[in-house]
Amino acid sequence: MEETPTETNFKSEEYFINMGPQHPATHGVLRLLLTIDGEIIKKVEPDLGYIHRSIEKMCERDSYQQIVHLTDRMDYLSSNINNEAVCLTVENALQMEIPERVKVIRTIIGELTRISSHCLWWGVMGMDVGALTTYFYGFRDRELINDIFEETCGARLTMNYNVPGGLMFDIHSNFVRRVKEFIAHFKTKIPEYDRLLTDNVIFHKRTKGVGILTKEDAISFGASGPVGRASGYSCDVRKHHPYSALEKVTFNEALKTEGDTFARYQVRIQEMWESLSIVEQLIDNIPEGEYRIATKAVIKLPKGEFYQRVETARGELGVYVISTGTKSPYRLKFRSPGFSNLSLLSHIAVGGKIGDLVATMATLDLVIPDIDR
Amino acid sequence: MTNEALQELIGSWFPNPNIEKTSEAIEGSENEEGSEEKALPQEPINPSLLEFTEEGSQFLNILVGPEHLHALMSQLKSNTETSFDYLFCLSGVDWGAELGVVFHLESTTHRHTIVVKVKTLDRENPTLDTVSNIWATAEFHEREVFDFFGITFTNHPNLKRLFLTDEWEGFPLRKDYTDEINMVIK
Numbered sequence: 130m131e132e133t134p135t136e137t138n139f140k141s142e143e144y145f146i147n148m149g150p151q152h153p154a155t156h157g158v159l160r161l162l163l164t165i166d167g168e169i170i171k172k173v174e175p176d177l178g179y180i181h182r183s184i185e186k187m188c189e190r191d192s193y194q195q196i197v198h199l200t201d202r203m204d205y206l207s208s209n210i211n212n213e214a215v216c217l218t219v220e221n222a223l224q225m226e227i228p229e230r231v232k233v234i235r236t237i238i239g240e241l242t243r244i245s246s247h248c249l250w251w252g253v254m255g256m257d258v259g260a261l262t263t264y265f266y267g268f269r270d271r272e273l274i275n276d277i278f279e280e281t282c283g284a285r286l287t288m289n290y291n292v293p294g295g296l297m298f299d300i301h302s303n304f305v306r307r308v309k310e311f312i313a314h315f316k317t318k319i320p321e322y323d324r325l326l327t328d329n330v331i332f333h334k335r336t337k338g339v340g341i342l343t344k345e346d347a348i349s350f351g352a353s354g355p356v357g358r359a360s361g362y363s364c365d366v367r368k369h370h371p372y373s374a375l376e377k378v379t380f381n382e383a384l385k386t387e388g389d390t391f392a393r394y395q396v397r398i399q400e401m402w403e404s405l406s407i408v409e410q411l412i413d414n415i416p417e418g419e420y421r422i423a424t425k426a427v428i429k430l431p432k433g434e435f436y437q438r439v440e441t442a443r444g445e446l447g448v449y450v451i452s453t454g455t456k457s458p459y460r461l462k463f464r465s466p467g468f469s470n471l472s473l474l475s476h477i478a479v480g481g482k483i484g485d486l487v488a489t490m491a492t493l494d495l496v497i498p499d500i501d502r
Numbered sequence: 503m504t505n506e507a508l509q510e511l512i513g514s515w516f517p518n519p520n521i522e523k524t525s526e527a528i529e530g531s532e533n534e535e536g537s538e539e540k541a542l543p544q545e546p547i548n549p550s551l552l553e554f555t556e557e558g559s560q561f562l563n564i565l566v567g568p569e570h571l572h573a574l575m576s577q578l579k580s581n582t583e584t585s586f587d588y589l590f591c592l593s594g595v596d597w598g599a600e601l602g603v604v605f606h607l608e609s610t611t612h613r614h615t616i617v618v619k620v621k622t623l624d625r626e627n628p629t630l631d632t633v634s635n636i637w638a639t640a641e642f643h644e645r646e647v648f649d650f651f652g653i654t655f656t657n658h659p660n661l662k663r664l665f666l667t668d669e670w671e672g673f674p675l676r677k678d679y680t681d682e683i684n685m686v687i688k
Contacts, residue, residue: 436591
């Protein structure tokens with residue numbers, strides 16, 4: 130007679146599964162090696178490098194103007210902020226005085242980039258937990274920002290709008306009007322997002338108490354951006370090391386203390402409001418003046434080391450340049466927010482279920498080219 | 503804390519053991535009447551085993567020998583006056599003769615920043631102590647450095663290739679790396 134499985138004689142077995150590199154929930158070519166016992170995750174090991182292009186090595190042979198273009202291809206949803214980071218590094222190293230007009234435009238476009246990135250994240254986040262409608266809502270509103278960018282600089286995603294010394298072109302004559310139209314439109318849409326997803330009971334059950342990250346761990350793992358702030362860790366580079374026109378504006382750092390998936394979600398929703406407020410404060414007061422100041426055709430940084438920190442939609446991006454005084458950096462390191470945020474995934478996902486891993490990963494908001502630089 | 507105060511405090515953790523001997527030796531030579539050689543104007547002796555500089559950088563830089571790296575780093579994190587709890591950047595660098603790592607540290611309580619550099623002359627088997635037991639973020643960053651610079655970190659919990667395949671030969675971010683097929687050299 131066959132033995133019937135009971136609580137005591139039923140043996141479970143650990144096994145591996147591959148999540149990715151072509152998995153819809155990893156949003157790119159990230160491969161996770163999961164060790165699971167039934168539905169419970171025992172170990173998560175990311176396997177990287179599927180789209181590594183060695184941007185840091187390429188930078189060692191490129192000029193500083195060319196490097197700006199490469200940064201678009203890291204975190205493509207924050208392309209303008211990445212461009213700005215390299216330009217700020219070069220400008221600070223050369224001690225260039227940048228016109229106020231440039232600073233204000235950079236900040237406006239940077240914050241619009243953040244909203245656009247969060248729109249896409251919100252759509253995809255809903256889709257990951259089974260709410261397909263959000264995807265279309267998010268993309269609908271993001272399209273309006275992309276249209277504004279297209280009119281001003283010709284590109285929708287990889288913008289290359291910043292150059293060392295200023296901007297490539299002046300803003301389009303419709304820019305101010307269309308941004309204001311967008312602000313008015315989007316202020317009615319965030320409450321719609323809340324009605325559709327934020328207040329949904331099923332969504333709460335999928336996200337509350339899932340993937341908890343404590344403040345101590347957040348700091349130790351180098352978490353930044355909304356991931357760190359949802360754990361009560363004040364890490365907004367815009368507050369602590371303001372750049373461009375961010376000194377002139379007032380905004381609240383979105384902070385939560387729960388550290389779970391829902392808190393990370395709420396932080397990003399609140400950040401959209403804050404970014405709208407920053408754009409609103411600046412859009413009527415774009416100073417007149419030059420949109421670019423002349424630089425030498427071949428930019429050479431003085432000998433030394435330069436570090437610039439900016440806040441992208443995903444967290445803290447660092448540009449570390451070691452210069453020997455030539456036209457290319459001797460060594461250039463991009464400290465990307467996604468790389469550090471990915472390193473804590475294993476820590477917060479172990480012990481949870483596979484479905485929770487998908488929800489947790491959605492709120493880490495990983496962009497794989499940012500990790501595979 | 504200001505950079506001067508940081509330098510004084512951190513420098514005092516690692517006093518230079520030679521400093522007393524050297525000063526005794528100088529005093530001794532002065533007392534000998536027979537010696538006509540005047541003591542050459544000596545370079546100021548560093549009172550610490552660490553080298554501090556702010557030249558060519560916006561931060562205070564510390565250069566530490568590989569043997570003192572782990573002790574210094576755990577002190578920087580645990581001491582309440584410094585409490586550098588946020589390692590925001592860890593970069594491998596190939597300086598030509600030396601290989602090494604640059605650590606950018608910030609304190610989330612005091613909001614001061616510091617840079618620690620460690621270099622090793624051994625290009626065949628460069629080995630440094632891991633700091634991943636001090637800051638968890640270092641685990642991934644050190645794997646990246648291992649992958650691209652070939653620096654081994656002792657006591658690292660999971661040191662293996664992160665981006666490249668296991669059978670990859672060489673370390674691409676080193677300055678002497680060559681790849682005849684894929685590399686474009688201008």
